[in-house]
Amino acid sequence: DAGITQSPRHKVTETGTPVTLRCHQTENHRYMYWYRQDPGHGLRLIHYSYGVKDTDKGEVSDGYSVSRSKTEDFLLTLESATSSQTSVYFCAIRTDTEAFFGQGTRLTVV
Amino acid sequence: GQQVMQIPQYQHVQEGEDFTTYCNSSTTLSNIQWYKQRPGGHPVFLIQLVKSGEVKKQKRLTFQFGEAKKNSSLHITATQTTDVGTYFCAVLDDFNKFYFGSGTKLNVKP
Numbered sequence: 065d066a067g068i069t070q071s072p073r074h075k076v077t078e079t080g081t082p083v084t085l086r087c088h089q090t091e092n093h094r095y096m097y098w099y100r101q102d103p104g105h106g107l108r109l110i111h112y113s114y115g116v117k118d119t120d121k122g123e124v125s126d127g128y129s130v131s132r133s134k135t136e137d138f139l140l141t142l143e144s145a146t147s148s149q150t151s152v153y154f155c156a157i158r159t160d161t162e163a164f165f166g167q168g169t170r171l172t173v174v
Numbered sequence: 175g176q177q178v179m180q181i182p183q184y185q186h187v188q189e190g191e192d193f194t195t196y197c198n199s200s201t202t203l204s205n206i207q208w209y210k211q212r213p214g215g216h217p218v219f220l221i222q223l224v225k226s227g228e229v230k231k232q233k234r235l236t237f238q239f240g241e242a243k244k245n246s247s248l249h250i251t252a253t254q255t256t257d258v259g260t261y262f263c264a265v266l267d268d269f270n271k272f273y274f275g276s277g278t279k280l281n282v283k284p
Contacts, residue, residue, distance in 0.1 A: 097272055106262060106276035114270050122271060154216060158272055162219040
């Protein structure tokens with residue numbers, strides 16, 4: 065699985081609180097992505113990174129920010145969580161031929 | 175962003191029947207990838223298609239890339255219960271954004 069770990073794996077948080085999800089890789093891949101998965105919507109791209117401190121928005125970036133201060137870590141932050149951000153979040157790294165996904169983080173905003 | 179339409183959204187088959195999912199793009203693709211996600215799991219890479227008209231096989235799975243490189247299909251012959259899951263196509267745009275189709279959820283009845 066290209067050494068990808070996501071943390072936490074599960075989280076319940078209250079509306080209005082900040083939340084940070086972490087994606088860690090061990091193989092120095094350049095491209096990293098954050099997706100959310102909701103029933104009927106497949107995988108929707110939130111943000112992605114093409115290097116340290118190089119990030120860009122995806123399809124559904126509103127309400128989310130990211131940071132990549134080191135090659136191995138890509139952080140996704142919900143500045144003020146809302147119930148609409150209840151979802152399963154997947155991190156992925158991409159090589160020239162394929163993408164590898166983390167195990168996912170199930171986030172519930174109550 | 176890159177729009178990739180995937181149909182059908184759901185497919186219920188009897189074990190032994192065939193299954194096909196299709197992805198269509200409005201623009202010419204440089205390549206297309208296919209992924210499988212088992213229930214409760216994360217997407218796992220199946221294959222990448224690059225050439226116009228390319229056909230690749232993996233046991234009972236046949237992948238095709240259209241001559242115009244705007245569409246692709248995944249066909250499973252004689253489905254088994256182990257084929258249950260959601261199948262996604264994925265494409266990379268010119269800005270390294272990696273987009274997924276909405277997925278086809280396959281249910282196989284024994």
